[in-house]
Every structure is written in structure tokens, then in C-alpha cells.
Amino acid sequence: MEPALANLEVFAATLLELARKDSDLLVVTSDSRGSAKLASFAKAAPGQIVEVGIAEQNLVGIAAGLAAAGKNVFAVSPACFLTARSLEQIKNDVCYSDRPVSVIGISAGVSYGALGTTHHSLHDFAVLRAVHNITIIAPADNFETREAIKAVANLPAPAYLRFGKKTMPHLPRALPGFELGKASLVRQGKDITFIACGETVAPVVAAADLLAADGIECRVISMHTIKPLDEATVLQAAAETRGVITVEEHSVNGGLGEACASLLLQSGAHPRFKIVGFPDDHTVTGSQSEIFPHYGIDGPGLAATAKKLMAV
Amino acid sequence: MLSVPDLQRKSVQYRKDLLRLIKHAKAGHTGGDLSCLDILNVLYNRVLRVSPETFKSPDRDYYIQSKGHCAEALFVVLADRGFFPKSDLDTLNQYGSHYIGHPTRDVNGVEQNTGALGHGLAVGVGIALAGKIDRRDYRVFVLLGDGELAEGSNWEAAMTAAHYRLDNLVAIVDRNGLQITGSTEDVCQLAPLDQKFAAFGFEVRRCDGNDVTDLVRTLEEVPFRPGKPSLILAKTKKGKGVSFMENVAKWHHKVPSDDEYSQAMAELEAVEAALK
Numbered sequence: 001m002e003p004a005l006a007n008l009e010v011f012a013a014t015l016l017e018l019a020r021k022d023s024d025l026l027v028v029t030s031d032s033r034g035s036a037k038l039a040s041f042a043k044a045a046p047g048q049i050v051e052v053g054i055a056e057q058n059l060v061g062i063a064a065g066l067a068a069a070g071k072n073v074f075a076v077s078p079a080c081f082l083t084a085r086s087l088e089q090i091k092n093d094v095c096y097s098d099r100p101v102s103v104i105g106i107s108a109g110v111s112y113g114a115l116g117t118t119h120h121s122l123h124d125f126a127v128l129r130a131v132h133n134i135t136i137i138a139p140a141d142n143f144e145t146r147e148a149i150k151a152v153a154n155l156p157a158p159a160y161l162r163f164g165k166k167t168m169p170h171l172p173r174a175l176p177g178f179e180l181g182k183a184s185l186v187r188q189g190k191d192i193t194f195i196a197c198g199e200t201v202a203p204v205v206a207a208a209d210l211l212a213a214d215g216i217e218c219r220v221i222s223m224h225t226i227k228p229l230d231e232a233t234v235l236q237a238a239a240e241t242r243g244v245i246t247v248e249e250h251s252v253n254g255g256l257g258e259a260c261a262s263l264l265l266q267s268g269a270h271p272r273f274k275i276v277g278f279p280d281d282h283t284v285t286g287s288q289s290e291i292f293p294h295y296g297i298d299g300p301g302l303a304a305t306a307k308k309l310m311a312v
Numbered sequence: 313m314l315s316v317p318d319l320q321r322k323s324v325q326y327r328k329d330l331l332r333l334i335k336h337a338k339a340g341h342t343g344g345d346l347s348c349l350d351i352l353n354v355l356y357n358r359v360l361r362v363s364p365e366t367f368k369s370p371d372r373d374y375y376i377q378s379k380g381h382c383a384e385a386l387f388v389v390l391a392d393r394g395f396f397p398k399s400d401l402d403t404l405n406q407y408g409s410h411y412i413g414h415p416t417r418d419v420n421g422v423e424q425n426t427g428a429l430g431h432g433l434a435v436g437v438g439i440a441l442a443g444k445i446d447r448r449d450y451r452v453f454v455l456l457g458d459g460e461l462a463e464g465s466n467w468e469a470a471m472t473a474a475h476y477r478l479d480n481l482v483a484i485v486d487r488n489g490l491q492i493t494g495s496t497e498d499v500c501q502l503a504p505l506d507q508k509f510a511a512f513g514f515e516v517r518r519c520d521g522n523d524v525t526d527l528v529r530t531l532e533e534v535p536f537r538p539g540k541p542s543l544i545l546a547k548t549k550k551g552k553g554v555s556f557m558e559n560v561a562k563w564h565h566k567v568p569s570d571d572e573y574s575q576a577m578a579e580l581e582a583v584e585a586a587l588k
Contacts, residue, residue: 052468
């Protein structure tokens with residue numbers, strides 16, 4: 001198995017592989033090539049990177065124009081700026097105008113840690129879930145990142161993909177393969193289900209290990225595609241296990257958890273249910289690895305949440 | 313390709329078509345439509361290398377209407393050029409119609425969905441940049457309203473256009489000097505726009521945006537300088553062509569009453585008769 005890398009590094013390497021095969025593939029950056037680990041891409045494929053300076057609205061508008069002229073465009077910038085400052089360009093120039101741009105949010109969630117709220121993106125799923133015509137993806141590990149990048153490069157429609165910059169462990173897989181819109185089964189289990197995405201899947205696996213020691217078998221699902229949601233997998237988990245816990249590096253408002261809650265309630269399923277994410281509050285200061293446990297997004301915290309839910 | 317006298321007659325015909333359309337739909341940005349109509353006339357009947365047959369060609373010229381609220385003017389011209397039947401416009405703003413108050417790609421001939429201001433120039437920069445990368449010789453024309461130049465995104469795009477030396481990009485400012493609240497200079501001063509765009513790296517020309525002779529002369533000279541994007545500061549009158557609408561801010565999106573409509577059509581018919 002290859003050494004574990006940050007999803008960001010896998011993204012950059014995969015993009016270069018794709019660019020070598022597709023001369024129409026272009027990366028657009030907003031002074032973000034260093035943060036996006038794209039310096040080697042720029043050196044290897046200088047004709048396939050477009051720099052627009054620190055101007056995220058411009059980044060997305062230009063990306064839409066390049067796509068209109070037939071280019072396979074990846075618009076890359078920190079998720080915090082990309083999905084807030086240029087939200088209107090994503091909504092109108094990309095989604096409404098039906099331009100197949102891959103919008104790539106780097107250093108997502110609280111990856112920037114102590115840089116604070118200006119640099120956090122805990123709103124991106126919520127805002128983009130309410131925009132029509134965009135697939136939303138948060139890959140959990142290197143494998144999902146590589147497959148997701150390849151998938152969006154071939155997707156003739158808008159996509160938003162976000163990931164962090166921390167080294168991510170390779171996750172076990174109960175079933176092989178990767179498909180957009182189809183959840184990955186990380187671990188089979190009958191007692192309780194965790195549905196997580198992005199960098200929160202790894203702590204969920206840690207929680208599942210802790211709970212296994214207590215005889216609780218967890219089902220762990222990586223819901224890498226937040227929209228369109230793999231509804232069948234969510235409903236099956238609700239039917240086959242005793243409770244569902246969603247976990248995300250995002251506000252508890254409007255993200256993966258509420259997408260699952262909405263589906264379950266409207267489908268007539270009423271499992272024990274808990275959304276774990278970031279509360280509607282000023283985010284605590286610290287590094288990502290300090291912030292996660294603060295909100296119970298670590299092995300012990302999630303294990304405790306599961307036991308509490310099962311005891312209800 | 314129309315001659316100047318034909319273009320002059322066409323401008324009057326378009327104004328009549330436009331008022332008929334707005335009266336029928338009971339909505340429209342009358343003042344701004346009238347100010348930019350001569351620019352659209354010259355573009356589509358003289359300058360743009362695009363037709364219904366070549367609209368999907370990778371070598372066509374592109375037209376992006378950043379001031380999307382003046383969709384009625386664009387629709388009138390596209391219908392006349394055969395992009396869709398004129399009768400389609402009877403459904404403007406009706407339930408379920410593709411023909412709405414802003415340009416959308418559901419309408420044949422429209423390149424980009426616009427309506428939110430400050431978006432067209434960046435999209436035009438992207439298309440122009442792709443043309444340079446692919447060594448195609450198409451041009452990209454972007455029509456900007458003057459009021460929308462308060463949107464900072466325009467200036468981000470302007471900077472990039474100059475940085476990449478996009479001499480295949482032509483931005484045209486419909487400089488009618490009015491926005492919904494009143495004078496653009498009272499709302500938030502725009503002048504000196506020529507110096508501002510020049511400082512951002514554009515080669516700037518002024519012209520009378522309601523004079524087809526001047527528009528033809530100016531538009532046929534692009535690019536004004538190799539290696540630089542072109543900017544045409546087209547001085548226009550909001551409400552141009554109808555005496556009581558000219559330079560009156562309230563006609564921004566006012567629909568004429570029956571009496572006003574009759575008077576406007578009579579004025580246009582008189583001009584039309586004089587041009588015959």
C-alpha cells in the first residue's frame with residue numbers, strides 16, 4: 001500500500017496525471033497554487049494552469065468562461081473563500097449556466113485551525129445543497145480523493161469537491177470500488193450506524209474500534225457524496241441498525257446530518273438519530289486536531305455519543 | 313452585413329419591435345433596452361461572426377450581455393437574425409416560457425445566463441483566454457451597463473484581461489449615465505471611466521453609442537492595439553428614440569401606458585418614414 005498522504009497531495013498528483021492525458025484540462029488558481037500543492041503541476045504543465053491573483057469571484061467567472069469554450073476546468077481555492085465570496089458565480093455562472101466546472105475547495109472545514117473563522121468553511125455544504133445542479137463531494141481518504149477527482153474530471157456537470165490538508169490514514173473497505181452518489185461501506189455492523197464524510201470518517205473508525213471492544217458492532221459509511229445523497233444506503237442503515245449518527249466537519253445546520261434527517265423523516269423512518277458537527281456558535285480556537293475533540297469528533301467522543309444514543 | 317442606411321432603418325424597426333414586446337409582456341427595462349439597441353444592431357448585423365447556423369461553431373464570435381436586465385433588446389435582435397421565431401416572444405415572461413426577463417441559454421443564440429450584475433466580463437475573459445490558448449481567432453464582445461461598474465468583480469476581470477493581453481476581448485460600456493436611483497455620478501461616481509479602464513490596461517475609445525455610423529467605424533477597428541483588450545465607452549441616452557423617455561430615470565423599467573405607447577410608435581414611424 002502506498003504511504004498515506006494528505007488528500008490535498010493526492011488531488012495534486014491525480015490532477016497532473018489527468019492533465020497529461022487531456023490537454024484541455026486547465027487549473028485556475030487564485031494565488032493558491034502553493035496552498036493547493038500545485039507548484040509541481042505548474043512546473044510540469046505550465047500551459048495548463050491559469051493564475052488570476054487573489055480574486056475568487058474572478059476565478060469562478062473565468063473558470064465558467066473557459067468551460068464555455070470547451071475546457072475541462074478545475075477552479076481551485078481555499079474552500080472558505082470559494083464558497084462564500086464567489087457563491088454567486090458558482091450559482092449563476094457555473095450551475096445555472098450549466099458549465100461543467102469542478103470547483104475545488106482546499107483546506108476545508110477547520111483545516112486552517114488557529115487561523116480562525118475567516119479561514120474555516122463550515123457553511124459550504126449548506127449553501128451548495130440549496131443550489132441546483134451541483135454534485136457535492138467530501139472524500140474521506142486518499143483512495144476516495146483520487147477516485148473522486150477522476151470522476152469529476154469526466155463529469156459533464158458542475159461539481160464541488162472539498163478536502164483538508166492533514167495526512168489521512170487509508171481506510172478499510174468492506175466493499176471495493178467508488179462511484180459518485182453511492183456511499184462507501186467502510187465497515188459492516190448491526191448495532192449502530194455512523195454516516196460520516198471527509199476527514200471525520202477516520203475518527204469514526206477509531207470510535208467503532210472502541211465500541212467493538214465493548215461488544216457494539218458499528219456500521220461505518222463514508223458518505224463521500226453529500227448531494228445527490230445515497231438515499232437507499234441511509235434508509236437501509238435506519239432499518240437494519242438501532243440508530244444513526246451523522247458526523248461532519250461542518251455546521252450542524254444544513255449539512256450531511258440535516259440531509260439524512262430530512263430523508264428519514266419524510267420516508268417515515270424514525271430511528272434514534274444524532275447529528276454531530278459544529279454547533280451554531282463561535283468556533284473554539286485551536287488546531288484542527290484540538291478542535292475536533294472539543295466538539296466530540298474523535299474516537300472517545302463519538303463512542304460516548306453512540307452509547308448515549310443507544311441508552312435512550 | 314447591413315449598410316449604414318440599412319442599419320439606421322433597422323434601429324427604428326428594433327425600437328418598434330421592442331416597445332411592442334414590452335407593451336405585450338407588460339414588463340421590461342425600457343430605458344436601458346433603448347440605450348443599448350443600436351450597439352446590438354451594429355454587433356449582430358455588421359460585426360459579429362455568428363449566425364444561427366454557426367452558433368455552435370468553436371470559431372464563432374461570442375457576445376455576452378453582462379447587463380442582463382436588458383434582455384428584451386437582445387431577444388428582439390436575436391429573433392430578427394433568425395435565432396428563433398419572432399412569435400416565440402409572445403410568451404415573454406409567461407408561465408413556463410424560456411423567454412424571461414434576463415438572458416438564459418434556453419434561448420437559442422444566448423451564450424451565457426446573466427442577470428446578476430458584474431458577472432459578464434469575467435466569463436468573457438475566460439472565453440477569450442481559451443481562444444488564445446487554442447489559437448482560435450474568434451473575438452469576445454461583452455456589453456456592460458455603466459451602473460454595474462460599481463461591482464468590484466468587473467475590475468478583477470479587467471485586471472486579468474490586461475494581464476493575459478486579451479486583444480480578442482472587446483468590452484463595451486453602455487454609458488447612458490443613469491441607473492434606477494438617478495445619475496450614476498450622484499449614486500457613486502464612475503467618472504473618469506476612460507482613464508480608469510486605461511489604467512487597468514485597456515485601450516480605450518469613445519464613441520456615440522446611438523450613432524450607427526460611429527459604432528460601425530469604432531467596432532470595425534478592434535482590436536485598437538495588439539496585445540491589449542479593447543474598451544469602447546459608448547455614450548448613449550437612456551430611452552433613446554422616444555422623446556419623453558430620453559434621459560428620464562423613471563423609464564428604467566416603466567411600461568408605457570396606451571397613450572404613451574401610441575405617441576412613441578408615432579414618433580418612431582415618423583423617423584422611419586423620413587429614412588425611406
